[in-house]
Amino acid sequence: MYDYMKAMKRQFCPDTKSQYRTETERLHHLLSQRLNRPNRRLLLHLVDEQGMLLEAETLTAFTSGFKLAVGLAKELSLEGLYSFDQDEERRTAAACAASKIALHKTIEVPRQGQRR
Numbered sequence: 757m758y759d760y761m762k763a764m765k766r767q768f769c770p771d772t773k774s775q776y777r778t779e780t781e782r783l784h785h786l787l788s789q790r791l792n793r794p795n796r797r798l799l800l801h802l803v804d805e806q807g808m809l810l811e812a813e814t815l816t817a818f819t820s821g822f823k824l825a826v827g828l829a830k831e832l833s834l835e836g837l838y839s840f841d842q843d844e845e846r847r848t849a850a851a852c853a854a855s856k857i858a859l860h861k862t863i864e865v866p867r868q869g870q871r872r
Contacts, residue, residue, distance in 0.1 A: 765818040 784803070788796055832838070 761819045761822065762815060764822065765815055769814070769818060 787799060791799060
C-alpha cells in the first residue's frame, strides 16, 4: 500500500520543490563558501535528513487525506447522493408542519357550554 500511496501522491500532488529550489541552492552555495569541510558535510547531512523527514510527513498527510476521502465516499454511498432540492423540500415541509402546530396551539377552540 505504501508504494501505491507514493504513486498516487506523485500523480495528484503538485511538486512544490521547484518553487523553493533556486533559493535553497543560493543559500547552500553561500553556506558552503563560509563553512569548513567538516561543517559542510554536517550541513549536507542535516539537509538530507530534513528532506527525508519532509517526504515522510507529506506522504503521511496525503495517505490520511486519502483515507478520509474513502471513508466519506463509503458513508455517502450508504446514505445516497446529496440533493439540495430534496433537502430544501424536507426543510420547507418541516417548517410548514411546525407552523401549523404553533398556529393550532395559539387558537383555542371553545368547549361546549363556554363562551369566547
